[in-house]
Amino acid sequence: MSEKRDYYTVLGVAKAASQDDIKRAYRKKALEFHPDRNAGDSSAEEKFKEAAEAYDALSDEQKRARYDQFGHAAFSQSGGFSDGGRFTNIEDIFEAFGDVFGGGGGGLFGELFRGGRRSSRGGPRAGRDLRIVLPLTLEEIDQGVSKEVSIKRAEHCASCGGNGAKPGTSPIACGTCGGAGQVTTSQGFFAMRTACPQCQGAGKTIESPCSDCRGQGRVSRKSDIQLAVPPGVEDGMSLRVGAEGDVGEPGGSRGHLYVIIREKEHKIFQRSGPDLITEVPFSFGQLTLGDRLEIPTLRGKVEMSIPAGTQSGKVFRLRGQGMAGLEGRRRGDQLVRVFIETPVTLTERQEDLLREFEDIESEKSGSKTFFEKIVDYFN
Ligand SMILES: [Zn+2]
Ligand SMILES: [Zn+2]
Structure with missing residues (x-):
């Protein structure tokens, strides 16, 4: 320059x-x-x-x-x-x-x-890069996982050793470019060197092609590849596995394999970055009186207590119960959102008790209108 x-x-x-x-x-x-x-x-x-x-x-x-x-x-x-x-x-x-x-x-x-x-x-031309999608459960992502995947990729043809010529014969220099792979064309004042249109830049032609690969020098073959997925990856991330793509021309490098992570949906947990969200149903009585219970986590169970008077919709944070962090980053939290599950069938006695409860509740709040109660609630 x-x-x-x-x-x-x-x-x-x-x-x-x-x-x-x-x-x-x-x-x-x-x-x-x-x-x-x-x-x-x-x-x-x-x-x-x-x-x-x-x-x-x-x-x-x-x-x-x-x-x-x-x-x-x-x-x-x-x-x-x-x-x-x-x-x-x-x-x-x-x-x-x-x-x-x-x-x-x-x-x-x-x-x-x-x-x-x-x-x-x-x-020589390098091999193509390949892409595969790898679906993983949250548990697998949390632990990190080793997976064997089967991919189809180009390999050197064993019959011709990858040069595409029928065994016993060899490729010969391209007649158009004389083996250079490039031709010079003039356009007005300018001379331009471009890839040879006859051999596409390879510099060689094959007179009798190998029958196993039809002169391509490569055949498609299935390979099992072992993938080590680190803990904490996320949906959409792409991991590069070097030199596991298609084989290149003889002397050229292999392409890479890109593994795109797909997160499978979980029955209980929803993921939000490093955190996990769970919705847990409670009865009116449990939220009103408080309770202590076991909550499922990705790795087992933990005890959690909710205080008396807990409102429906409140979110509790269980520290360190979320997903493993990527590359040694801190583990996320589990967010437990509680909500009231309203009973749909009541025994006669339950109904009587609830009516009595409601009567006392309205006596307690006196003659306040619904609107006043709403205002009280937010204050
Ligand atoms: Zn061949
Ligand atoms: Zn040529």
Whole structure:
């Protein structure tokens, strides 16, 4: 790259831009110059790296302050790249900034890479990333769980060793590009190098394809994968299992496997972040007189007492009885919401007692109207 451009200019934001503006601007540039959308265009790749470098400096308040004060000189001792040349290749940029694109791991970049990436230098294509959904019970999430899942993924074809050529034969250099994988076309004054349309950049063609994989070099096969899910994960989270996706071209890396967590509904508990919510029915008598009873928790039972005169709808907090925290974070609480269960059938004696109770209640409150009682209640 020639003269180094101002980072704010690179991202197209004002000096006073907020972190949100910077993030948004970077996302836009990164998508515009994304290598998957600009195959074989080395100027797009340079712009893509340039934007990442600018974002790296401006998204960190400390680095940004240094840059505002000293310009590029602030980082010059590390050879231009703000972290000592951290982004020497495209993959590093996805590793570093994948989270800009939302979702755990992969995100939009993951989507764009579904086709399998080929490095800008040509060479073997990496395998596709795969996604699976893993339904888990609250109990499993609370404890952390080890699960075996069966996935179908691309593996090297055993017959041809992955090169796609019929056993005993070999792929030959592509006649169109002479094995380079790229062709040069001229458009007016410009000569452009693009991926070879004949071999799609592979540089090779297969004369007699392997019959087992029909020349693909890969076959779909079932594999059992052991997953270790840590305690405290949440619905929608995506865990990346490195290099368990589709196999790449010979010499290329495997794709990743993304495991998306789905929480199964629980009969008793509702989850709210680290907390669990339970609704527990009580009789009018229990709430009025107070009671002590056992409440179910995710890991067993605990004793809980409710004081006399507890109102329906009141929420009690059982500390530390919620879900396990993710990555050693504090365990959540269980929130017990009590409510009155109104009896629907009464014996004659119960009915008599209740009527008598009601009579005394209205004598106690004298001649107050319903509205006055409501006001009293809220005071
Ligand atoms: Zn084969
Ligand atoms: Zn070719």
